[in-house]
Amino acid sequence: MLEHKICCIIGHPVAHSLSPIMHNTAYKALGLNYIFLPFDVTDLKSAVTSIKNLGIVGCAVTVPHKIKVMKYLDKIDETAKKIGAVNTIINLKGTLTGLNTDWSGALDALKEKTELAGKNVALIGAGGAARAIAYGLKQEAAYVTVFNRNKGHGKELVKDLHLDSYIPLKESTKLDGFDIVINAISVGLESRQSPLTKKSLNQKQVVFDIVYFPRMTRFLKAAKEVGCSIITGDRMLLHCVKRQFELFTGKRIPVEILEDAIC
Numbered sequence: 001m002l003e004h005k006i007c008c009i010i011g012h013p014v015a016h017s018l019s020p021i022m023h024n025t026a027y028k029a030l031g032l033n034y035i036f037l038p039f040d041v042t043d044l045k046s047a048v049t050s051i052k053n054l055g056i057v058g059c060a061v062t063v064p065h066k067i068k069v070m071k072y073l074d075k076i077d078e079t080a081k082k083i084g085a086v087n088t089i090i091n092l093k094g095t096l097t098g099l100n101t102d103w104s105g106a107l108d109a110l111k112e113k114t115e116l117a118g119k120n121v122a123l124i125g126a127g128g129a130a131r132a133i134a135y136g137l138k139q140e141a142a143y144v145t146v147f148n149r150n151k152g153h154g155k156e157l158v159k160d161l162h163l164d165s166y167i168p169l170k171e172s173t174k175l176d177g178f179d180i181v182i183n184a185i186s187v188g189l190e191s192r193q194s195p196l197t198k199k200s201l202n203q204k205q206v207v208f209d210i211v212y213f214p215r216m217t218r219f220l221k222a223a224k225e226v227g228c229s230i231i232t233g234d235r236m237l238l239h240c241v242k243r244q245f246e247l248f249t250g251k252r253i254p255v256e257i258l259e260d261a262i263c
């Protein structure tokens with residue numbers, strides 16, 4: 001019998017994650033002897049040691065571990081270093097390297113709906129995902145204003161990635177001057193809360209909520225009612241997983257196979 005190669009996702013919570021169904025469907029579609037498992041992890045250091053000890057070949061990293069996990073890895077690639085967050089770990093003969101596919105996943109999702117060069121972007125959040133998106137937006141020459149609850153985190157992100165400005169989250173009631181509004185805070189995850197209301201938005205805007213559980217968040221429902229062009233968080237996830245799949249297996253997978261897995 002052929003030995004399975006094991007990949008996984010670590011996070012807390014992790015039960016909502018669509019990564020296992022997408023990766024496992026893709027392995028099956030290409031006839032690969034891989035399996036992808038979800039692990040709800042609170043002891044991060046032990047979990048990272050286990051990746052080495054158990055010979056797990058690839059690991060996705062999700063909330064709340066993307067920043068803290070960096071200190072337990074052997075190497076961090078240059079882009080992930082600049083972003084300051086890791087969402088993917090590759091185990092090459094016992095050496096764990098941290099990478100980031102969130103930034104390219106978010107850009108691919110945005111580019112399905114809009115140009116980015118010269119656009120004014122309101123980025124809500126300053127956590128690991130927001131940092132990755134901000135990095136990607138800067139590569140595309142967009143202007144980025146960060147709105148965040150914690151002033152220190154918001155200002156640090158603006159300084160680290162040379163963004164345009166920081167505004168406290170409670171002042172995000174009017175976003176008229178922005179072409180694109182992106183929600184990258186955890187509010188919405190398993191909750192009925194929305195970070196913004198209809199009054200903050202106008203119909204010319206592209207509104208992207210990276211939270212994908214539920215797929216149509218309250219924020220996106222509000223944006224749709226206003227007449228905005230909306231992007232659901234699963235578009236980012238699809239493109240992130242596509243890239244992770246390539247990193248874990250060395251093979252390409254058509255995005256349609258991943259779409260079918262979660263439709």
Ligand SMILES: NC(=O)c1ccc[n+]([C@@H]2O[C@H](COP(=O)([O-])OP(=O)(O)OC[C@H]3O[C@@H](n4cnc5c(N)ncnc54)[C@H](OP(=O)(O)O)[C@@H]3O)[C@@H](O)[C@H]2O)c1
Nearest residue numbers: 125126127128129130149150153185186189210233236237
């Ligand atoms: N679609 C995708 O592919 C994708 C990819 C990555 C992440 N995500 C989703 O994006 C979200 C953020 O992920 P992350 O990795 O960036 O998490 P993170 O590093 O833990 O950052 C959390 C962010 O949310 C803010 N926040 C948390 N609770 C809040 C509250 N009650 N009120 C206001 N702000 C609050 C934090 O603000 P403070 O700085 O003030 O604490 C911070 O900006 C998660 O829901 C995750 O599932 C989706």
